[in-house]
Amino acid sequence: MGQRTAQTEKALSVDELANRREWWSVAQKTRSKRLDYLRKGVWKKGAIGGNYAPGIKIDLTLPQLFTEKWQEQEGEPIMLQKAHAIAHVLDNIPIFITDRSQIMGYIGSAPHQIVWHWQGISMVNEEIYNEEGIIPEPEEESLEILATLNDYWGGRTAVDKLARILDPEDAVKFMSGAIGWGTPTSAATYSTKDFTYIFKGFEALLAEIEERMEETEQKLQGNPSPQLLPLYDKLPRWEAMQIVLEASIRYAKRYARLARTLAEHFESDPTRKEELLRIAETCERVPAKPPRNLQESLQFDHFVQVLARYETFEGAWPHRPDYVHGPYYDKDVNQEKRLTKEEALDLVGEHLIRTYEVGIFAPKWAREGLQGITGTWVWTMGGVKPDGSDACNDMTIAYMQAARLVRVSNPTFGFRWHPKVKDEVLRECFECIRHGLGYPSMRNDPVLVANTVHWYGHPVEEARTWVHQACMSPCPTTKYGCQPMRMASATANCAKMIEYALHDGYDPVVNMQMGPKTGDPRQFKDFEEFFGAWVKQMEWLRNILVRTVNLGRVKDPEFFGRPFLSAIYERAVETGTDACDPSNGERGNAWVTGFTWVENADSLAAIKKFVYDEKKYTMDQLMEALNANWVGYEEMRLDFVKNAPKWGNDDDYVDDLMVRCLREVSRHAKENKCPSNNNWPLLPENVSGNIHYANLVGALPNGRRLGDALYDGGISPGPGLDKKGPTAVLKSCGKFDHVTDGRAFLLNQRLSPTQLSGEKGYQLWKAYMKTWADLGLDHVQFNMVDDATLRAAQKDPEKYQEVIVRVAGYSAHFVDISRKTQDNIIQRTVQGLG
């Protein structure tokens, strides 16, 4: 897009800017002064290309405060010890109020600082020494503090403790980095939160805890019996919950005091003074008591999210804020008219900004994977109420509108589409997509509710409360549905399934025997025998990951401890257990995240067709080419790339194999059990594992070489390999059942802004979405084919084979045509071809 001066930008109207698709400028011109100030004033915490923005520093006050109190309380039960340490942090961490801000709370001492979590993995902690630029000045002093902290926590972190009890062979294979990633501990985690329970207010939760403790103490006075003995352990857990809840209330009141002091002694602007007094009133009220209005409910919510992240690294943000806050919006804006729509939009926009502001240190390899965001914070919108009626409300619309005004890359939204969604709400989703936000992703609610019931037996009313637990997986926000810990640490690098089937379980990249010996494929008599080997490797790969996570999960209360999360978990409060204790009634909602999944189907199809059906090549020849990483076999490789059937083209030959693979996995998913004795279905998605694993997956029969990026995710076809266009992709994806054949399936699609412009664009998208739903797909997210995409296609044509220039009666593949014509098309597209 052309560079222009600020002056000419001003001269353009909002409509003109929209026609040029300069959405950031549109947002700048349409949002309030407050939102503009807050948006521009926020520190970007996501790392670009793995690097933090200049000025970002890690916060040393937080780990120091925590550790000094932790050491003082040494010897206490872990949850109690941690509660004391967290309370000490909350009482002493510096707090601040940003100008014009109305929502309080930050994790760390200053807005440019990010949390460095010290109690999870000492290996990660030590990465900090390699980090340039984010150690606070004076650097030498900071490094000394870090060294002291690392010396203490080394060997004491949750993962250090887990590593000691893992099966050594499993540990070595897991640590090879080849088969999966993840840390099976709540030191790097995320948790579902049930706001119907939390919004009772912390004082009510404290009263409930008090009651439980009194009741238990009375029981302990009764006749001694083995049944009484576990009660002794419950008392310190309840005490820990009390300590953090009380400290949380005090933390909020520190903001109230600061706001009041500012208002009374420093602020000269009467409007802001009034706002500060309202902030003070709000922070005195929540989280101690239930919220009464929108500002209080948003503030309560944000405090809870911040407090949870003082306790641990929560890398995702399962939430359904339109559902949680909708009633308060309705009361303030529609009924009592306490707020105008614009004022409400300011609060909602700030909610997005305050969330975007949260920063947590992650080692460089993880940052590279997250591409500019702190975590995968997918907020859930829309959907149905427990009774099945439409849950969309004015807050759903407000969030969509606010998202277009503040344009933050995190949080993003996932929209629960269902047949009763009103047109006005669907249009809001469409506008966000059209504005190039890349979200909301669209989720098929009826399919996913059925899926949630199918896999875990959640009652349907509970399944209907679902939120995105991380990027993709639904989880109910109910007493027994909430999932307290990241179970997706069973994240499988699925391309290894086919690779090990080809190499008798041996990993030619990391050079060790990984999977079982399933035989030399040169000796296999038919495709069935080959497929049998694939099944065995698939089972082995899932088993090793699931085993590790199960162990991590069951030991988590002993190795880590979560007093705050437990205090806001109804089942933990009721039973005096750690929220992560699987024995407290959790129904189970585990899944195996399947990275690099589609490579299996494409590789199996190539083998079946060329080696077994057509006998065009022998397995010997194929193995020779693969062992040479295709070097010296380019013609053969191109044959495998271009002429073997590829997933996503509505071609039954390969699509049937995909279905068969999924059904094998789903059978096995019911044989794997989580600590709650529930199933482990597969969820194909990639985050950015396709890049991470590029150097860890060897040559494959789909024509891929070691080092080539893997496909970009979930069940999306390989880039450039979906040659029949978007309808064929959807048709392929509709060939398996999105309820019973897996947990959820990520699908990326590109759409052209030209097609989506104007009313006709909305009608097109709506018809497309209706068909998507009819075909039973559970997910789709859209990237715009903008000029940046087309420029990328010019540079890297292989990856953009499917981009088609569509005008009436004509079509051509963009990458086929000459540079000059391409430039011409880019120019026309940007100007908005009709």
Add this chain to the structure above:
Amino acid sequence: MESGTLVTEIQRFAVNDGPGFRTNVFLKGCPLRCQWCHNPETIAPHREIYWKRRSCAQCGACLDACPNDAVNAPIHPFEARREESTYHKIIRDRCDLCLKCVDACQYGALEIVGTRLSVNEILDEVERDRPFYDNSGGGMTISGGEPTAHPEFVVQLIEGARSRGLHICLDTNGYCQWDILGPIVQSVDIVLYDLKHLDSVKHAEMVGVGNELVLDNLVKILGTGPEIWIRHPIVPDYSDSWGYHLSVAEFLDRLPGRIQRIDLLPFHNWCQDKYSWLGRDWPLKTTESMDPSIVELLVEAYQARGFAATTGGSGFEEFVVRGGH
């Protein structure tokens, strides 16, 4: 029954050729020679070879494979890809289309244009997107080339589509005898009828023949049943003036039957590569693609008379007033 006809492409997710999501079936062969033709590969009624210079590695495999000495020796790929390069791989007048070179090419640089397909093969492919048609009022668009150049085949194709319950658009230039066109149009849902120029002399200048037959057939089609959508290409300095479109609007208004909508299709030169792949020169190559916003203005000439009119022919336009006729 004809065993099949030559098809250059079956394009799914077509969104600008009739209502909703459609699958376009491009038949090969056309009696007209419109100078702006953007599908030059559909003109000749026989198979052809594309040579895509960008994909060509200049490996020489085609040269070895050719029995007719109809392939030029490799030159440096960069040299061949230069914009101003006149190098072409195939020596067309020696080529007898044996296609051995296409088989030999590992890089997708040589491609066959034109596959012989039967009615059922086409319809099986078309039917794959039925769920999309159901939600958008879409279906099959028979296009070309010129469908009426394959009269028997097209009648069978339409009959087959009818029996499968598919919505059918026929995209025709109207240049054929009425006894051919009549039976074809009576069983389609919409005729996308090309109008290239109202003035017969100017028509002949750019298309090769006068427009009398085309206009005659247009009058005859009115009242036979299907909706008529006029498709008018807008070519710079030829059919892009306001005055001209006022006269077209008037002409259409006076027709003895209803025109459901008018799609103005701006000229573009994005097909120039197709000409180059066929080894043909294209005089309009250097004519700039039209800015659609200019065409937007012309739409008003039709709207003023109550017609529904578009730029680009989207299948998803929703008209508050659908024609006043």
